[in-house]
Amino acid sequence: MATQASRIAGRLMLSPVVVLLFLWMIVPLGMTIYFSFLRFNLLMPGTEEFTGFENYSYFFTDPAFWPALVNTLVLVLGVLVITVVGGVALAVLLDQPMWGQGIVRILVIAPFFVMPSVSALVWKNMLMNPVNGLFAALARGLGLEPIDFFADAPLASIIAIVAWQWLPFATLILFTAMQSLDREQMEAAEMDGAGPIWRFVHLTIPHLMRAATVVVLIQTIFLLSVFAEILVTTNGGPGTASTTLTFLVYMQSMLQFDVGLGSAGGIVAVILANIVAIFLMRMIGKNLEA
């Protein structure tokens, strides 16, 4: 990219993709914003009219709004804590030399390949089912009363399922970072008299910070839009106990056919995601600077 001609050629060749990506983003966003200001119900075609911020005020005063907001944050934070802590622990374990290393590593990554709806069904019917589930059988074997997970602790159950799905991703990224940890640094610390715990705190943890930042940023984006797991297991219930913002938007536009209200919810979710992103970048983004 040295000469002016090659720079211009580079820009020309890049521009179709940039234009396509921009349209890809701006057209749905523009249409959603437009719909959010309309009274637009699929059950009453032809009655669309501009209503200003009415959809937004309905969305904010919906009794499910605040529980959904809280549930969303609890879900995201819960899964992040479990996956980052568990991911660091698994990365440390996988880094130890052991027999059958290759197979164990593949097994650890396996849950990531299972589709969300499938894994949620497996958890719901084979593990957490209060009658036929494995956990229920274990509880009965110990003489305890089986727990009806999705009735008694719906959000915690969904957090467990989603964390199980994302743990491999966190482990993979953190394990890769783990392997780039300089052996000589570890040996130097060993000679300096630092025991395993001190070495973990002073060398391993700081070294993994950047990878953990990547894990948190990427997972937050995907966790804000968790949907299939809720639909397949609790359907947002009981009541609003496991309804997230994503699921609330789905219920309003797809179950109540109110596209205007759903669009307003969608825009609120976009704004929320951006607020979370700004906070995250402020808090941990500096870890990404070299």
Add this chain to the structure above:
Amino acid sequence: MGEIVLSEVRKSFGGVSIIQGIDLVIPDGEFVVFVGPSGCGKSTLLRLIAGLEDTSSGTISIDGKDATKLPPAKRSLAMVFQSYALYPHMSVRKNIAFPLRMAGLPAEEQQRKVEAAAKVLNLTPYLDRKPSQLSGGQRQRVAIGRAIVREPAAFLFDEPLSNLDAALRVSMRQEISELHHTLKTTMIYVTHDQVEAMTMADRIVVLNAGRIEQVGSPLELYRSPANLFVAGFIGSPKMNLIEGAEAAKYGAHTLGVRPEHIDIAEDGPWKGLVGLCEHLGSDTFLKVEVEGIGQINVRVGGDVPLRHGARVNLAPQADKLHRFDAGGKAMV
């Protein structure tokens, strides 16, 4: 106090024997250099002394106490690594203080020792920087600082200068030598560079294929190499090793003569044709194709007006010849 005694130390990795029985006594305060080609086991031997690897058999004693089974931290040795191995997220101050902090010293004493070490190593202005903001030479000095604050029984250096450029290597070499004169602590230094070995060592240990080939002061090794390996390894440019009829004249299987011990003389017995001719100013290195012998390296003064293709007669200095028998051992 740091006398280190190795007896019958062996190390093998999965059936491959890397260190094949090393016996060595390193007296307190000596600067010992382990030198040898890559793969000769010199770094492994250092790591065995440090305790970073377990010995397969044999004993290592430090200060008269058996340290063979002691963990690295308990051996009171400090090591400087090839990659410096600084802790990247800690400032220079914290890096140097780390071993003191691990030893549980009070904060004021840590502070005092760090300041003192920084003064010795000219690091005072950089104490609050991170390692990534330092040059290669400064990082090396931080690594040395981290080693000296512990006041160890001995220092171990694992090729510490190989990541530095040539000019810096020369000055760091001198700094380490001066440090040794100031601290008078035992130092074990591993390198593949024979110039570093010759310039720094009190005693050189030449290693080859996991065995000690010869131990001696730099000049002893230069004057009387015990075998062909040491003869070829010590000295630059390399010693000429001549076999066949010419060697037989001197009653040897192999005749060794250093390039600096060959003169250009009218009546010299070796007649040859000058090939490559390197004028360095202070010296001239010649590659001479000698009839009946082959290529001979010659080192002569800087003002020799010879060019490619010139005819010369060479005369080896009779009292500087090295004779070796068929097994490669020096003949007395």
